[in-house]
Amino acid sequence: MALPFTTQIVDIALDERSYPILIGPGLLDSPAAFDRGSASGGTSALIVTNTTVGPLYADRLARVLAQRHSQVRQLALPDGEQYKTWESLNQIFDELLGHGADRKTTLYALGGGVVGDMTGFAAACYMRGVPFVQVPTTLLAQVDSSVGGKTAINHPLGKNMVGAFYQPQAVVCDLDVLKTLPPREMSAGLAEVIKYGPIADMALFEWIEAHIDALRAGDPAALAHAVRRSCEIKAHVVGQDEREAGLRAILNFGHTFGHAVEAGMGYGAWLHGEGVGAGMVMAAELSRELGLVDAAFVDRLRRLIERAGLPVRGAVIDAADNAGRYLELMRVDKKAEGGEIRFVVIDGPGSAAVRAAPDELVRQVIDRCCAA
Template identity: 85%
Template structure:
């Protein structure tokens, strides 16, 4: 079983992408430390992009840390919530950049959760065909997943994250102290993305999560540091091999095909992303069992851990008339689908995953059994 390392100096995980490599810093007190942003270009202007919930808590602290690096530091607070991850909100970032006369050396800082990070990264990819940006994630979900790897996007009413770009940040700064202001529901949503790394890549880490899930929910500093570090290490290794999701990187979407259908079907914001992923992992594990890839004991073990993390293990009913049919319809626009065939991340055995198709009839049976 893995042991929890002692929390002392900041930890660093590197994303190895040649000249586009960058550090992920993990530790306490990083957000307000100017040294945390050494990887970002200095001298030009900066724009801190946050939301109306996070900005009052942390934007001034970040601006003060950046004051010595940039000529001017501007701030923008977007409306909060997944339902605002759209073209209209994205344009608010472009409006701010143009209003302040931002040039190609302007640095964007994404201060917030996955929605802020995805939209800021997409704006950085598009503005003047590319300006530098830094991820400063303030949720557990963003620290262990969405801020790492360069996926940026907005949602479309017909599909989540369907409009975006691969665009890497210059650095990711994970300050563990900011997790203390997370509502319990948001913290649990982040644990879903931590849990996923065990079944797809590292069952020793899964063992560790089982032993420390209560400590994680209690915001134990040492436990959080290890969870964020190990999650980032696994994701960094996968991204280094397959940056643009031509193959291997798709395994990071374990539970997401079902989960994204729940989010889109219920209306963005009704379920948190991590909640959809949690129920989606149970459904994907059940589908793996139906295909003879894992046994019932594995599914039960995963389900118990997800429940202990305070997450849903039953999918949502998104259509009272034909629930499974609506799921199938939404999943056909998943980014892993090919020629209209839905492809799922399934567990080949504990710690191993692959992307496979499955008969619609079998998928329907799993959805009917797993939805509340």
């Protein structure tokens, strides 16, 4: 059986860990889309989803997977970033162990970034590694978190601090599922689309500026282009630096500040993309303070982020010493070295670098960029 004729494929080139990203409408109902996934020959499968996405799509996916697995089970976890925890991870292990899952059992992550990260981490750990397939249902997951093999859970002191690099067998991005995405989630996903412009592709940035209203409205053609181009950029970066030894760190533009907001406010208060939106403004302001970009570029980025429906000012997470609390949280960032915070900065439109900055300068940026 063939794939829908509208399907586009972006390949992640990682030698024996290479895999396809399938992008297009109708893929959730296409058995051929999942023939490109696990080739393990395993008879059992577990769909890991959440209580919001499961009722919409889990049965449809299960019907398709029943054509390749004799046993297909479902597990719906609580929905929300606040549930990206050991407790939720153990629910996956309990389900696997309780039903005799073996090394050839395939896990299918049906949901957004939280489900994808936890399912991938469970797959990396269970029996020291079982196959899994990403089936992202949010724009943010389709353009970023489902691609590249980063898996993790959160710790109270830091986001995504406990995890593993573990690549999926395939990523299946059905664009039709974005039709049920709430506007706030669509905007959160656009943050991860926007970030690719300043760090890698100003032509994409200009295209987003021209099509931001269509993207927010869920225009299928606009979303198809945004997802494909975002995946192409991420595939290129991951293919050169799978484990974030250098280049891949640029994909965290805005994330150092944004993760501090998420952790400081309590996971779930801000969506990840909302933190990234405000974080990109702060990172751009820091870039300007370092003499790398001009004020006009920062204003241009700020306007686009605001048009995407995202916050452009960071949250106040400590009334007594807000900048100090940010710095404390950011020292736990994975890019920090020896307690020194390293930021992804823009060293010219379409180019990024990782730099340290004096605490006092960072304090000034935070004070200027946080809401009163």
